[in-house]
Amino acid sequence: MKLSNLLIHNLVVYKNRPAIISNIGDKISLALPGGEEVRVREKDIELIYDGTVSSLSQLDRPPPKEDAIREAWELLSGEADTQNLQNLAELISGEWSPASAWQAFKVLQENTYFSGDINKIIPKSREEIEAVDKKRVEKQQEETLRKEFLEKIKRGEKLTTEDLNGPCAKYIQDVEALARGQSEKSRTLKELHKSETPEEAHHVLLSTGLWTPYTNPYPARFACSTRSAQSPIPDSQTGDATSTERKDLTELTSYAIDAAYSVDPDDAVSVVCNKDGTYNLYIHVADPAEYVLPDSPPDIEARERGATLYLPEGAYRMLTEDAIGRFALGLHSDGISNAMTFELCLDSKGAIIKTDVYLSVVKVTRISYGDADKELSKDNSLSSVRADNYPPLQTLMQIAETNYQRRLQNGAINIDFPDIHIKVINTSEHKEVSISAEPAYRSNMLVRECMLLAGMAAIDFANKHNIAFPYVTQEAADLPNNPLEGYAGAFQLRKCMRPKQLSTRPARHDGLGLSAYTQVTSPLRRYIDLLAHQQIRAALGSGTYKDREPLSNDQLLLRLVEGEQAANAANQAERSSKMHWTCVYLQDKIDEHFDAVVLDTRPPFRGSREKAHVLIPSLGLETDILAAKGLSPNDEITLQLKSIRLPELETSFSII
Secondary structure: OOHHHOOOOOEEEEOOEEEEEEEEOOOEEEEOHHHOEEEEOHHHEEEEEOOOOOOHHHHOOOOOOHHHHHHHHHHHHOOOOOEOHHHHHHHHHOOOOHHHHHHHHHHHHHOOOEEEEOOEEEEOOHHHHHHHHHHHHHHHHHHHHHHHHHHHHHOOOOOOHHHHHOOOHHHHHHHHHHHOOOOOOOHHHHHOOOOOOHHHHHHHHHHHOOOOOOOOOHHHHOOOOOOOOOOOOOOOOOOOOOOOOOEEOOOOOEEEEEOOOOOOOOEEEEEEEOOOOOEEEEEEEEOHHHOOOOOOHHHHHHHHHOEOEEEOOEEEOOOOHHHHHHHOOOOOOOOEEEEEEEEEEEOOOOOEEEEEEEEEEEEEEEEEHHHHHHHHOOOOOOOOOOOOOOOHHHHHHHHHHHHHHHHHHOOOOOOOOOEEEEEEEEOOOOEEEEEEEEOOOHHHHHHHHHHHHHHHHHHHHHHHHOOOOOEEEEOOOOOOOOOOOHHHHHHHHHHHOOOOEEEOOOOOEHHHOEOOOOOOOOOOOEHHHHHHHHHHHHHHOOHHHOOOOOOOHHHHHHHHHHHHHHHHHHHHHHHHHHHHHHHHHHOOOOOOEEEEEEEEEEOOOOOOOOEEEEEEOOOOEEEEEEOOOOOOOOOEEEEEEEEEEOOOOEEEEEEO
8 A cells, every 4th residue: 555645534544543634735634533633744654544434433343353363363374475454454354444454453563463564464473373372371370360369458368378479479579668668659559449658558468467567667668777787897907006005094983874775885984083173074985996997898887877776676786796795885794995085174163174085995884874873862962072082973973963054054955755665575476565664864864964075075176186077066946935844845845946967067056055066975876976986086196097187077078968867767767666666565455544644735727626745654655636625735634545557657545
């Protein structure tokens, strides 16, 4: 069929769509399905029927049966002559018409039984057809399996071991990938007419039994590894700090004060009372930076993690597991550990007179917050204590309280919420979730204030040596004029706080009431602290850093940003995981009662009921409830648990 013989009302193909020629001029006008009109060049169309076609509706007829197409293939396979579209149409449909021409064209385009073009149609070989038949059968079997699998999920049936280990296993993989945040789409959920969200995927995985409530998807969602770092830290290196480079402080009474369940102590404190009324405060910090050099494999992996991931089911460390035994303080039987010491000389009013930072050897005694509080309760008076016979913990507590009061006078904001410890306990049969509120230990403040003072010593060191250093800043909050008391007041203050920011230039941290702030006391747990230690060591120029220069401002900033992004992901994974396990803990406590405190109330909106934001102190859980009129912040109420939506991390309580 030659294009030069084109006539109005002929049937042609344009971009694989049927069209009728409506006008012929310098260009050819076509009427397309749906009433669309286009003007095209002659070379853009293909004539398939040279008779008259009045309407594209003439092409509407059921597709030819597979048997008819196969029979045509059988007949043409034995023919030596070249076949065209009309021959194929007459064999398949028994006639030559606009409809049969269009159907024959579609059969040719499918490229299943025939190849070539409309003027030279070539039947495929028997081997090619057998391969096509095999694929067709496999496809039909696949479709049948998938349909049965989807029906099983619709009915809410549990998947069997056979389902999970057989060909159906792949159908659930995209659901699991979406639930873990490793994909944004799921064909399975789409075919089930469900929303393609991680929460919906989580629901399906729970309903099928592939996941149990004890499956925690949040580390994966935030791209956090649930195994500790793998990059080995060298056992020793040329240029290790020698005993002469480390100051011997083993005669000091040094305490590593931490939670009773903590296994990675990386700081300890000591104090010496001088006869002139001054104090020497020592904060000793683990020294992994001696072997974790900048841009070494363990340093790069720590930077990619940002921080140790602390989950209720376990800790997944920023450095290798064996780093704890090597560098944490006070774990050896003799208590001897290498450290980096931040020393501050304080006057009788707690003001800093001078500071120093150096490498040391210390002898550390581990003690829990509870035991430290028992010691502190023995005698809180220092007035009768001689300088050569002082109680160290009481002296440290006095220094801490003085520093805390100074920070409050400088605008520090204290936000007091319950400290909750959540732990997943693995038994031989199943897992159990334990939730307990930590007491408000006095010694917790002791440690906190000493760590802040260590940061002040580090800042002084960085200024003296003119080195780039990581700082944490926070802009001033827009505080209420008359903040409430109690938990409601803490909630008010928290809402006003500005986000912290990282910088290589010192600036005020308003929330802490400090003119500048840095973190240096957790190099085993936080990358920013390890980075600070590496800068200090390079400035000291001893041991493995003898020939190393401190990082430049730009070099430090790049590492700081990368490490903090990873640390933020770890923080998000920790928060979501804690809420996940809280919901798991509550699943078998439907209808139980819980004491709560009102944090805030919200007036009704367009006919809705009043809402209240409440805190359940025993769980550290905040949630919204529909409230009765007359509730006020800090009101104590009792709630009844109504339901849990685990994938959404939602709890529903009603006031009773």
